[in-house]
Amino acid sequence: MAYKLCVCIKVVPRSAVAKRFDGTTHRLDRSGATELNPHDLYAVEEAVQLRERIGGELIAVTMAPDDGLESLRGALAMGVDRAVAVADPAIAGSDLLATSRVLAAALVRERPDVIVFGSLSADGGGAQLSAAVGERMGLPVLSGVRSIEVTDGRVRGIRQTTDSEVVVETVTPCIVGLGGSTNVPRYPAFRDIVAAKKKAIDCLSLADLGIDPATVGESGSRTEVLTITSPPTRNRGGDVVTDEGQGAAWLFEYLTSRGFA
16 A cells, blocks of 8 residues: 655744744744744654655645745655645734644645644644644544554554553544654755755645635634733842852751742
């Protein structure tokens, strides 16, 4: 059986650049340098390893602005065969509700057997997108797993708990959401980086997916940000005390005065 695998990834502002917010829209400013969501690198690695074991085709699926599409080359260099990106200006400002609508439509178009998601996004941290897409597509979701095995049309994952391992299983097609750092993402060789530049990135519009622009972006979102403020200034470090043989006594008095001893 030839499997078709998809891995959903996200282009986010580069972590080395300070985050900026638009004071008018209250949205994250995405105009600067971008990179692949660090948490999605584990999903790409897991999907590439799965494809290496069972064969088939592996496609990366994303929503991304036009100026962030080159960041997808990182996933292609890791071993993804091709990428599908919904790059429509109308999707700007989409929340979980609208994002899941767009991704579900793009995935239905591909009709994959297994869809892999990372644990969360570095710029949002909601960790709910895999479940939301599964609800829209009517597919079972194996969430929080650290490994994926596919055999004879069945998918098995292992979920780590505080004191045990739980084996979860379902049939294809399905969605698998990883639980954190499940592997060590590969570092592409130079030849893989060069080869990635020749791989296809298919850009889709909302019209290609049959989606009404009013149902995505700000108009199709239900999350409302009332205000944004800068984080409070951190207090500077504590007292610097010269220890002249009384350090232990000073520390005891300090802790006692604050109710710690």
